[in-house]
Amino acid sequence: MPPLPTAHSTEIHHAAHLLEAGKLVAIPTETVYGLAANALSSSAVAEIFRVKNRPTFDPLIVHLAETQDLEKYVQQVPPLAYVLARAFWPGPLTLVLPRRALIPDLVTAGLPTVGIRVPRHPLTRALLQRLDFPLAAPSANPFGYVSPTTADHVRQQLGDKIDFILDGGPCEVGLESTIIAFEKEKPRVLRLGGIALEALQEVVGMVEVQSHSSSQPQAPGMLSSHYAPGPPVVLIESRDEIALYQEKTPPSQIGFIGFQASSPLLPALHQHILSPSGHLSEAAARLFAALRALDQPDIRLILAEVFPEVGLGRAINDRLRRAAAKRT
Ligand code: TXA
Ligand code: MG
Secondary structure: OOOOOHHHHHHHHHHHHHHHOOOOEEEOOOOOOEEEEEOOOHHHHHHHHHHHOOOOOOOOEEEOOOHHHHHHHEOOOOHHHHHHHHHHOOOOEEEEEEEOOOOOHHHHOOOOEEEEEOOOOHHHHHHHHHOOOOEEOOEOOOOOOOOOOOHHHHHHHHOOOOOEEOOOOOOOOOOOOEEEEEEOOEEEEEEOOOOOHHHHHHHHOOOEEOOOOOOOOOOHHHOOOOOOOOOOEEEEOOOOHHHHHHHHOOHHHEEEEEOOOOOOOOOHHHEEEOOOOOOHHHHHHHHHHHHHHOOOOOOOEEEEEOOOOOOHHHHHHHHHHHHHHOOO
């Protein structure tokens, strides 16, 4: 159990009070900031959809204080779900499981299953422990936009629409949770995220990854066009491609997202090199802030290089591909 963050007890108290009154609060998690409401109240949850401008066919993730509360909200939990929960909770893993009736239809978009996770950010854990209900929380961004990884990101877009932002500093992981569903007790990854595929496979053996497709409207977090900033994003396999884009767009209007080294072809100002030391976890933590920073009027094109397709690099590439799919 993490030490109770006493320095923040006033803020936690305030957040709890608002949530008990059916209001929305933005909460820090280790992945991204969430826009939280009482998961057992349809009217509170309806506010999430309204504020995010989110279609009601996109189900929400429910956040619990403790793994031991799991069976209050879901049933028929396969043994491997417990193995995964034991290995990765609290942490960036969401398990999709058959829901119990007390979870409102709105939370699950009418699906018979619900996505559940136990987050590990100490402020949100302390908040959840105070409440006698779980929190439904999607990422705290307008629907389809890049997820927020700081309280400022939330403030900039939703500040005037929500009652309170619990500021827990920048998110440690910076990518949304890995989502796993079960088919006949066999796990399958629905969304790559903060737990690397290799880490999952170490615990449960081979795990299939569902390739996303726009033909599955029940889960837009898996749609190809999502997580997108304003300017078009183009993925490049090789840095030689930068020269081609420079012929059409002035270099001063091109933003660049790279892994370890900057490009001499572009001005330094709009280059975001995510981890000069080559750590994919550091790159992941900085990715969304870089995409946001490049969403500005003087940038007309964002070039992003493909990251190594291992560990968190897979989830980074997944988010970049979806950001790039926005306009194609
Ligand atoms: O890290 C995270 O998961 C963050 C933090 C706040 O916990 N939350 C997050 O929520 O990314 P959101 O709403 O942006 O993405 C939730 C996605 C949905 O779009 C959908 O793809 C999937 O979770 N999902 C939720 N419930 C599901 C269900 N019953 N079946 C299939 N997919 C589901
Ligand atoms: Mg989201």
